[in-house]
Each structure stands twice: as structure tokens, then as C-alpha cells.
């Protein structure tokens with residue numbers, strides 16, 4: 220178990236358009252509380268996380284109603300147009316030298332996976348991300364969804380979060396990144412930083428589409444994090 224202390228950034232400024240609901244998906248309920256509350260509980264439960272910076276949508280009027288928002292370790296900032304902009308905004312407030320970035324939309328993160336990621340950083344002084352190996356045969360298609368070819372899937376992984384890096388290196392990488400950046404590792408890769416994949420649970424899903432809600436609730440019940 221790591222004895223290093225960490226800050227966390229939770230990008231929570233999205234609108235969840237792929238979910239097709241009337242409210243941002245991070246405020247949809249799973250059991251007795253919303254997705255974002257479950258996500259914050261997973262981070263607040265870890266003693267090595269001393270600060271959580273939540274990047275909120277400028278229109279957000281719900282966060283202050285969450286009990287977790289009153290925890291002294293939780294601070295907020297205003298997110299940006301893209302997820303990477305929200306993470307950059309969060310980095311301005313980060314106090315620790317190492318920071319993990321975890322999607323608000325991933326409420327099923329386990330303590331075991333969080334410890335694995337932190338331990339790797341502590342023992343190797345190296346940034347890393349949680350990931351799961353691809354299980355299905357992967358196809359590359361054209362605009363008309365005609366298969367072009369089958370991708371070699373050995374060594375192909377799904378990138379998850381948290382993604383954990385030295386604060387200064389991540390700040391510089393995001394500031395200098397070229398092209399669309401959908402995760403922190405993409406920016407770090409552009410600088411040549413060696414990013415390690417740490418295998419995590421496939422249950423650490425990102426709630427993205429409507430059918431993901433029931434699956435996330437199932438996983439939280441399996442973890443006894445929904446009891447009613």
C-alpha cells in the first residue's frame with residue numbers, strides 16, 4: 220500500500236449527451252444517491268487522497284446539494300469546453316505533487332484497483348492508468364459501417380480512470396498537447412512519458428449510454444455500496 224499522498228481531480232462538467240436524459244448523467248441516481256456522489260465516496264474513502272478538485276459545469280446547481288460537497292477535502296472549479304480543459308482547470312488547484320484524474324461517470328471504482336494504481340506509482344515513481352484488456356475481436360470500419368479489416372487485438376487495452384501522474388508533468392503535457400485529447404495518458408504519450416497500464420476491474424465502467432445505468436447499479440450492489 221502506498222504511503223504517498225495524492226490529490227484527485229474529478230472532471231464532472233459534462234452534460235451526458237449520449238445518455239439522452241434531461242439532467243447531466245453524473246446526477247442520475249444509482250440506488251440511494253447519484254453517480255457523482257458514489258464516485259466521490261470511492262475517493263473520499265482512501266486515506267492517501269488529501270484533496271479532491273471537482274470540475275463543474277458553469278450551470279451546475281446540484282453539486283452543493285451533495286453531502287460530499289461539504290467534505291473539507293473537496294474543492295470545486297469551473298470546467299471547460301472539453302474534458303481536457305476541465306482537467307487543466309483542476310490542475311490549477313491541485314496541492315499534491317502527484318494527482319489522479321478520475322471520471323465522475325465511473326462510480327464503480329474499487330479500493331483494490333485504487334490501491335494497485337497508487338502502489339505502482341509509489342514503488343516505481345512512474346505514472347500509470349487503470350486499464351482492461353480487450354476481450355472481443357476488434358473491427359475497423361468505414362463511415363458506412365462496412366468492415367475494413369480486423370485489428371490485431373493482442374496488447375489492445377481499454378483505458379479507464381483513474382489516470383495517475385506527477386502534477387507538473389501532466390500540467391505541461393496538457394498545455395502542450397496537440398490534437399484531440401480524450402484522456403491524460405494521450406497527452407503524456409505525446410511527450411514521450413512512459414505510461415504503464417495497470418490491469419483493473421472491467422466493472423469500472425464509464426456510465427455513457429442508458430443501458431450502462433443498470434449495469435453500474437448491479438456492480439455497486441455487488442460491492443455492497445448500495446444496500447437499500
Ligand SMILES: Nc1ccn([C@@H]2O[C@H](COP(=O)(O)OP(=O)(O)OP(=O)(O)O)[C@@H](O)[C@H]2O)c(=O)n1
Nearest residue numbers: 230231232233234235236237300301305323324
Ligand atoms: N467538458 C467536459 C466534458 C466531460 N467532462 C467529464 O469527463 C468525464 C468523461 O466524459 P464523458 O463520459 O464523455 O461525459 P460527457 O461529456 O458528459 O458525455 P457526452 O460525451 O455523452 O456528452 C465525465 O465525468 C464528464 O462529466 C468534463 O469534466 N468536462
Ligand SMILES: C[C@](O)(CO)[C@H](O)COP(=O)(O)O
Nearest residue numbers: 302322378379380401402425
Ligand atoms: C478518460 C476516459 O474515460 C478513458 O477511457 C475516456 O477517454 C473519456 O472519453 P469521453 O469521450 O470523454 O467519454
